[in-house]
Amino acid sequence: MLMDHTIVTLDEMRKKTKQMADTDELCSQHGGKYVEAFCDDHDAICCIECITENHRQCKMVRTLEQASLDIKTRLDPLVYRMNELEKQAVSVVEDRKTNMEDLLKQKKDVLTEVNKTRTDMQRYFETLETKLKEEIAQTHESLSEELQLQAHNFEHIFTNCRKRVLTASVNYGSNRDIFLTAFKLRKQCELYKIYIRSQSENSLRNDYSLHMNEIIKKFTNQIKSMGNVSIEQKSTNIVPSFYKYTRLSDCKYVGQILV
Amino acid sequence: MLMDHTIVTLDEMRKKTKQMADTDELCSQHGGKYVEAFCDDHDAICCIECITENHRQCKMVRTLEQASLDIKTRLDPLVYRMNELEKQAVSVVEDRKTNMEDLLKQKKDVLTEVNKTRTDMQRYFETLETKLKEEIAQTHESLSEELQLQAHNFEHIFTNCRKRVLTASVNYGSNRDIFLTAFKLRKQCELYKIYIRSQSENSLRNDYSLHMNEIIKKFTNQIKSMGNVSIEQKSTNIVPSFYKYTRLSDCKYVGQILV
Ligand SMILES: [Zn+2]
Ligand SMILES: [Zn+2]
Ligand SMILES: [Zn+2]
Ligand SMILES: [Zn+2]
Numbered sequence: 001m002l003m004d005h006t007i008v009t010l011d012e013m014r015k016k017t018k019q020m021a022d023t024d025e026l027c028s029q030h031g032g033k034y035v036e037a038f039c040d041d042h043d044a045i046c047c048i049e050c051i052t053e054n055h056r057q058c059k060m061v062r063t064l065e066q067a068s069l070d071i072k073t074r075l076d077p078l079v080y081r082m083n084e085l086e087k088q089a090v091s092v093v094e095d096r097k098t099n100m101e102d103l104l105k106q107k108k109d110v111l112t113e114v115n116k117t118r119t120d121m122q123r124y125f126e127t128l129e130t131k132l133k134e135e136i137a138q139t140h141e142s143l144s145e146e147l148q149l150q151a152h153n154f155e156h157i158f159t160n161c162r163k164r165v166l167t168a169s170v171n172y173g174s175n176r177d178i179f180l181t182a183f184k185l186r187k188q189c190e191l192y193k194i195y196i197r198s199q200s201e202n203s204l205r206n207d208y209s210l211h212m213n214e215i216i217k218k219f220t221n222q223i224k225s226m227g228n229v230s231i232e233q234k235s236t237n238i239v240p241s242f243y244k245y246t247r248l249s250d251c252k253y254v255g256q257i258l259v
Numbered sequence: 260m261l262m263d264h265t266i267v268t269l270d271e272m273r274k275k276t277k278q279m280a281d282t283d284e285l286c287s288q289h290g291g292k293y294v295e296a297f298c299d300d301h302d303a304i305c306c307i308e309c310i311t312e313n314h315r316q317c318k319m320v321r322t323l324e325q326a327s328l329d330i331k332t333r334l335d336p337l338v339y340r341m342n343e344l345e346k347q348a349v350s351v352v353e354d355r356k357t358n359m360e361d362l363l364k365q366k367k368d369v370l371t372e373v374n375k376t377r378t379d380m381q382r383y384f385e386t387l388e389t390k391l392k393e394e395i396a397q398t399h400e401s402l403s404e405e406l407q408l409q410a411h412n413f414e415h416i417f418t419n420c421r422k423r424v425l426t427a428s429v430n431y432g433s434n435r436d437i438f439l440t441a442f443k444l445r446k447q448c449e450l451y452k453i454y455i456r457s458q459s460e461n462s463l464r465n466d467y468s469l470h471m472n473e474i475i476k477k478f479t480n481q482i483k484s485m486g487n488v489s490i491e492q493k494s495t496n497i498v499p500s501f502y503k504y505t506r507l508s509d510c511k512y513v514g515q516i517l518v
Binding site for chain 2 (some may be wrong): 025035038045050057058062064065067068069071072077078081082083085086088089090092093095096097099100101102103104105106107110111113114115117119120121122124125126128129131133135136139140143144147150151154155157158163164166170175176178179180182183185186189192193195196199204205206207208209210211213215218219220222223225226227228229230232233234235236239
């Protein structure tokens with residue numbers, strides 16, 4: 001019952017198998033002694049020393065010759081069992097290999113998806129950049145036009161403040177000519193003054209200010225991974241319930257019957 | 260007072276300037292009539308018809324000859340004013356050009372920053388991708404190792420189910436040999452069975468499952484722009500307060516004194 005829960009490591013298993021091979025005819029407990037008997041009570045092969053030490057109270061101790069009578073007729077269960085074990089082992093190996101192949105494919109798909117997500121994001125950022133750049137270009141174009149128009153209008157005032165007209169009039173004209181010219185220029189100045197005053201509220205200093213999207217600004221601090229891959233594990237039926245639930249004590253009993 | 264709030268468009272201004280130029284000596288109201296008088300009350304040049312129609316109640320209507328007496332000695336304020344207007348116009352033009360040049364530089368800087376943000380984000384996504392791919396590779400490597408070990412261990416069971424040993428023993432050995440061989444094989448089977456049972460809980464079907472970061476998944480739906488550029492406008496002093504706050508009625512008065 002205790003061994004039922006014992007987990008045998010592969011190393012132990014190999015060691016035991018090797019021990020048995022080495023002790024073909026020799027007792028594993030008593031070096032140099034040949035095995036001579038079989039104890040049914042312990043399901044053990046014994047040398048003479050084993051029997052005197054451990055099997056004196058046992059009820060079913062027979063010589064190997066007695067125990068091996070008709071052995072050939074009692075081998076079928078062992079052969080069946082070895083076949084089952086072999087099938088079992090092969091199916092587990094195949095299942096593990098299939099799972100490995102599937103995982104390799106899945107890994108490839110996952111990497112493709114990760115790559116796609118990354119390139120999609122990169123392309124999306126390029127789209128956002130193009131859009132923002134277009135908006136900036138548009139903003140700049142209309143603001144430039146406005147400023148250029150303002151400059152143009154004030155340039156017009158400048159080129160129309162014709163002091164030369166007044167000078168010419170003063171130098172060559174009659175008082176009446178000068179008066180009329182001065183009158184016109186004064187009226188012009190008044191109009192320009194009104195215009196300048198009307199424009200004073202529009203003559204603003206303009207500066208650009210870039211406001212990055214808050215999520216993008218915080219992105220590198222908030223996003224530390226693109227995601228993760230988890231392994232989903234499901235129980236399988238490759239190891240049949242017979243193997244899973246049989247008790248070791250039952251095994252032993254079955255074993256005794258087999259041989 | 261009403262005109263104080265009138266905004267003169269540049270077109271109107273040009274039209275008026277043109278009118279004045281056309282009507283050098285001719286009345287703008289009465290085609291074909293020459294201007295002959297000046298009304299101080301209206302600050303207007305009048306033909307004979309103007310006077311009879313609109314200036315009969317006016318107190319200060321003089322002939323142009325009377326009005327233009329000593330005109331040369333009264334031109335300084337107009338010249339000063341034209342100079343001021345010219346300076347004003349030039350400074351506004353220069354200011355607008357400076358602002359345009361600055362905006363061009365700012366636009367360049369903004370575009371550089373937008374570009375940098377985009378490339379930074381793209382590089383960051385490449386970093387995230389590399390990191391995730393490394394994690395996937397690591398997960399895959401250790402899971403593959405585990406599965407390979409499982410396969411290897413079960414392969415060992417398969418290669419050790421030596422049915423040939425039993426067959427050889429049955430064919431060539433004594434009953435005693437067969438008994439001992441069967442005994443060993445049975446013991447071996449028991450050990451393997453214990454091993455298989457101990458491994459049954461580990462023989463799981465493994466599948467990868469990729470979980471993308473929620474923020475990245477929702478990114479293209481939530482982020483519709485990289486940001487925006489706003490124009491910050493500050494009032495300037497290019498149009499001096501004199502122009503801004505002088506009343507038109509005052510202008511007119513000043514104008515009358517000037518000529
Ligand atoms: Zn012994
Ligand atoms: Zn015994
Ligand atoms: Zn007239
Ligand atoms: Zn009048």
